[in-house]
Amino acid sequence: MATEVTVPRLGWSMEEGTFQEWLKADGERVEAGDMLFVLEGDKASQEVESFDAGYLRLPPDAPKPGDGVVVGQRLAFLADEDNLEPWKDAPQPGAVPGRKTPVGQAPVPATAQTKPVRSGNSISPRALRLATEMDVDWCNIEGTGRGGRIREQDIRAAAALGQAAAPATSLTGKTEPLSATRKTIALQMVAGANLTAPVTLHREVDATALVALRRQFKQARDDKKTAPTYNDILIRLVAEALKSHPQLNSQWREEVVFVPEQIHIAFAVDTPTGLLAPVVRDADRLPIHHLADQTKALVQQARAGRLDAGQMRDGTFTVSNMGGQGVDLFTPVINPPQCAVLGVGCIRKKVVWLGEQAVGRDRLNLSLTFDHRIVDGAPAAGFLGDLAWQIEQLPESLTH
Incomplete structure (x- = not known):
């Protein structure tokens, strides 16, 4: 008896995905545990394992690479040697058992409709x-x-x-799927x-010590250690500040607030396929050089399209850094169910007054968007103030 191969649900919110490719050829023997096909779900592609054995047989309506598919959709069959064309005996997708097409009326193929009726x-x-x-x-x-x-x-x-x-329009152009x-x-x-109920607070901080620390890391770099970037340092400082402000690390879940025990920081990465947010787990416990190794590997995997869904799951706070693009201020968007996201702008040299003296200092703009359902403005401002203090003072633990 043939077994249907269907689209699995790769994540709790997944309803549809994109079929990528078969890892077995039509007619090839498949054993339980073999990787059968590649499916793109929520931002990540995954190899899907077969739980049954048989000969892979692709029916005439099998999806092609790049086709959209929905959870539960039949893709193929795992057949036995006695019936290598099982689709002939299987009900058509969407067919109602026991219902026959009226005599003289041909069934309408799915491809006959170019627009939804x-x-x-x-x-x-x-x-x-x-x-x-x-x-x-x-x-x-x-x-x-x-x-x-x-x-x-x-x-x-x-x-x-x-x-x-x-609206009606006279514009001409092309559509991109x-x-x-x-x-x-x-x-x-x-x-x-x-x-969410998003509110954004902005604050300019003195980044002179941050710039000096980054320069120190670059000068001390060797082949065995990754020199921490500005983003690595800020991720570590954010994680440290969240210890004293657990509300900013919490999540809105069905009319209750969930406060995780872990601090997992997601960080935005621009890739050819779009924005991805891999997660650094237990960022508050990682030495800075270990954290730098992790973010470097995650960025490389993200841009090569090799991140899996698990590497982008369970983030409790997000950092989005647009300083490298020369952006001073922006309003980052919360990634639900998280409570908050920190936007980081570029570092610029400015003249500021220290007492009676005008001096040149490195300045950095931070933008904190938080969910006002979970936390009020004053605690959010307190978190931003503590983070600013850490950036300006830099705890000694960062240098070890």
């Missing part, structure tokens, strides 16, 4: 309920589900952008802006 099942019941609650006209929304089906996230995105009805990574980023950004 607005029938009763073109919008999910939950999305329809949400559209009614949010007063969103869904008739002109292009759904991101399979076959153009409208889902809850499409309604929320339309409500946030105010574009439920697409959204990758699974870009869709995930879009959903997280919309959630961070609309499902």
Whole structure:
């Protein structure tokens, strides 16, 4: 008896993904434990293991590399030697058992529809309920589900952008399909802006000691040690400051606030496929050179497309550094369910007054966006003040 190969759920929020490639050829023998295919889920590609044995057989409607797939969708079969074309006996995807096509009426192939038809099942019941609650006209929304089906996230995105009805336009151009990574980023950004109560505080700090420490690390660099970057130093200082401000390290979860015992810092990395946020675990316990080794490896994996979902999971706070792009100030977006994100600008030499004397100092802008549902302004400002003090004074533990 043949076993169906279906799309697994790689993460709790995953509804769909992108099929990448088969790791076995059509007709090849597969054993339990073999890696069978590659699936791109929420920002990461993973090899999917087979839990059964048989001969891999691809039906005529098997997905091609780059095709979108949904959780539970049938991809192929693991067949036995007695039946190498099991799709002939299997019900068609979406078919209702016992229902036959009327005589003289040919079944309509899935590829016959280039645009979704607005029938009763073109919008999910939950999305329809949400559209009614949010007063969103869904008739002109292009759904991101399979076959153009409208889902809850499409309604929320339309409500946030105010574009439920697409205006007429005389513009010409081309459309570019959204990758699974870009869709995930879009959903997280919309959630961070609309499902939290974001407030941003800005503060300029004296970074003269920070610049001197970074110079010291570079001069002492050898082949065995990675010289910590500004971002490495700031991640370590943020982790240290969070020890005294656990509210900023907490998370909003279904009307309760969860306070993790660990401090896992996610940091933003720009990659060819989009923004990724790998996580440095137990950042408050890592010596600075060990932390630097970890971030260097994570950045390399992210830009090579080799991060797995586990390396981007369980972050409790995020650092986003745009100083390398010459940005002074920006408003970072919270990554739910986290409480806060720190935006880091570039370091600039400025003339400041120290007492009665004008001196040149290195200055750095920080932007803290926090969820006001979890923490109030004064505690958030206290965290930012403690972080500023650490940047200006630099604890001795950083030099060891």
